[in-house]
Amino acid sequence: DTGVSQDPRHKITKRGQNVTFRCDPISEHNRLYWYRQTLGQGPEFLTYFQNEAQLEKSRLLSDRFSAERPKGSFSTLEIQRTEQGDSAMYLCASSFSVGGGYEQYFGPGTRLTVT
Amino acid sequence: KNQVEQSPQSLIILEGKNCTLQCNYTVSPFSNLRWYKQDTGRGPVSLTIMTFSENTKSNGRYTATLDADTKQSSLHITASQLSDSASYICVVSIGGYNKLIFGAGTRLAVHP
Numbered sequence: 001d002t003g004v005s006q007d008p009r010h011k012i013t014k015r016g017q018n019v020t021f022r023c024d025p026i027s028e029h030n031r032l033y034w035y036r037q038t039l040g041q042g043p044e045f046l047t048y049f050q051n052e053a054q055l056e057k058s059r060l061l062s063d064r065f066s067a068e069r070p071k072g073s074f075s076t077l078e079i080q081r082t083e084q085g086d087s088a089m090y091l092c093a094s095s096f097s098v099g100g101g102y103e104q105y106f107g108p109g110t111r112l113t114v115t
Numbered sequence: 116k117n118q119v120e121q122s123p124q125s126l127i128i129l130e131g132k133n134c135t136l137q138c139n140y141t142v143s144p145f146s147n148l149r150w151y152k153q154d155t156g157r158g159p160v161s162l163t164i165m166t167f168s169e170n171t172k173s174n175g176r177y178t179a180t181l182d183a184d185t186k187q188s189s190l191h192i193t194a195s196q197l198s199d200s201a202s203y204i205c206v207v208s209i210g211g212y213n214k215l216i217f218g219a220g221t222r223l224a225v226h227p
Contacts, residue, residue: 004158040219
């Protein structure tokens with residue numbers, strides 16, 4: 001296992017379509033995070049899982065967004081009825097934590113373009 | 116409001132020169148401060164992590180400092196190389212599960 005992987009790396013979709021992204025964390029990591037990064041800005045927190053439980057969601061995560069981590073391993077992020085403002089890089093990170101927070105390792109990201 | 120501000124927004128230096136990037140934060144409760152390097156189109160990669168009790172931490176040619184009283188941090192890059200060209204992002208962690216608050220980054224370009 002060489003790190004966090006994300007698929008696809010790039011996605012172009014038309015406004016109104018649904019898209020789904022996948023993140024495969026480092027295998028022993030129990031925490032998984034999703035972030036969104038727009039051009040020229042730092043990433044912004046979207047949501048966080050510990051094992052299969054989604055423990056926090058940012059207010060940035062509107063009703064059109066849903067994330068799952070059904071078996072506590074890979075995670076999916078779905079955006080329904082995409083809007084042009086959804087165009088961004090979606091980053092996934094994972095970490096292993098025992099008794100506190102530890103280093104987050106980021107994937108390469110999925111760049112979404114909504115036309 | 117939890118906020119991380121970085122300066123300068125962008126910087127151009129010549130290969131071999133040193134540079135220092137700045138970070139100010141207003142975040143509570145503070146857990147730790149990190150500096151990440153992000154190459155274009157890639158995910159961020161951690162350079163250093165410091166808790167409030169650490170004043171300085173080095174990673175090769177990268178040295179980070181932290182003043183928890185003034186809530187300021189800096190990242191010093193020594194003897195810059197072309198491969199140092201990237202965005203450098205200051206990140207403050209809050210809470211027990213390491214929720215990260217990112218700055219907008221400083222875009223560094225190292226020219227030959």
